[in-house]
Amino acid sequence: MEKTFEDGQPHFSEESGVNKDGQPEYWVVKTTPIRNAEGDIVAAMEVNLDVTQHKLLEQQLEKSEKKYHEIFNSIPNPVFVLDAESLEIRDCNAAVQSVYGYERREILLRRFVELFPEEEQLRYVARVLRSDVIHQARQIHKDGRILFVDMWISPAEYPGRRVLLVTTSDITKRLETEQHLIQASKMATLGEMATGVAHELNQPLAVIKTASRFFIKKVRNQEPIPESIIATLSEEIDSHVDRATRIINHMREFGRRADRQMDPIQVNDVIRKSLEIFSQQLKVRGIDVVLNLAEPLPLVRADANRLEQVCINLLINARDAIEAKVGSSPHLKGEKKIFLTTQPQKGRVLIEVRDTxxxxxxxxxxxxxxxxxxxxxxxxxxxxxxxxSYQIIQEFGGSIRPESREGQGAAFIISLPAV
Ligand SMILES: Nc1ncnc2c1ncn2[C@@H]1O[C@H](COP(=O)(O)OP(=O)(O)OP(=O)(O)O)[C@@H](O)[C@H]1O
Ligand SMILES: [Mg+2]
Incomplete structure (x- = not known):
């Protein structure tokens, strides 16, 4: 009022006070000068608008915003808020720093895809835009090391604009542990395979031994060896050395630490390969393998090395189940058989390992x-x-389920999506 009297202008202000009941009240106050015919200010008018309700709502909103911000920041997983179009990072919670090493202000306004390794960025843009769930994505920590994360992306509204919420979960440690376990179990499998391999190697060695003994005898007795026989025997030796080399290489290949590479592969080849080493030790135990491989069979995206590990695990289990049955009741002269079947089915490839x-x-x-x-x-x-095996098949995007008739046999059916 004083100001209005002084300068003749209207004025606004926000005032607060306590009402008759002792509650806080808030007003927007406007003053206007009133002039006489000469233009002199003779009075002033004050209008008070009660904004207590608004004010209280505002305070509540601020409180609840603060609360949500606290919740956002105490989520243990990194959460990013991205612009739905440019994929720029608009906000992120505190967990981002502990997992990725970046402070919030360092990462704001950078493009989210820059967290992927450079050669993979293009591939992931589309998936992020599509709000996919992404498993085992590789991301780069501030200090340059690779993190493996699972990632969930969902569209949302963020004050008035479309955003994507990205939640990630650091699974690097878990994967490392799994790798160790896979490797450990693989070493156990290799031990199992050793017996089979010994058998397999014996055969080429026997052929080579026979040939060399024949040569030694002929040379000692100074007998001529017909050229045709030299030719045949050296070819035999050559091909059996190749065979032995193949078996050894296969063992070595199988033992190597698998990377996480997945390529289109032919399941039938993998099954034949697992049998290459394993069939001998089944034969020795009188177990027949009945192969029923569908041709042609679509390819699947997987890692041949790890799929072979699954096949061998199932074969070993089948072998043990058959031996356990025969062992517990030797008079039972049931068939000792393992049926290996592949078959295409509606965009998928089925692999069945059935035993008696x-x-x-x-x-x-x-x-x-x-x-x-x-x-x-x-x-x-x-x-x-x-x-x-379950974990490996899951990683290939497939499933594995058992079937069993007690006392008569079990089967494991793997289903993998065809490429
Ligand atoms: N073909 C099968 N027939 C009957 N039981 C089976 C068969 N395959 C698996 N099982 C049962 O499932 C259990 C778990 O199998 P799994 O292969 O995980 O372990 P394992 O064979 O006991 O040991 P490992 O494979 O580590 O040497 C087996 O102990 C067995 O009881
Ligand atoms: Mg087993």
């Missing part, structure tokens, strides 16, 4: 994929075979 063993008891069938679940005696099984 003891079957899986109903009581344990729900547990067989758990790590360290085994019904085998100490020293025979560690209970890792199926849990690792």
């Amino acid at each position: 063993g003891q079957g899986i008891p109903r009581a344990v069938i729900g547990k067989i994929f758990e790590p360290f679940f085994t019904t085998k005696e100490v020293g025979k099984g560690t209970g890792l075979g199926l849990s690792i």
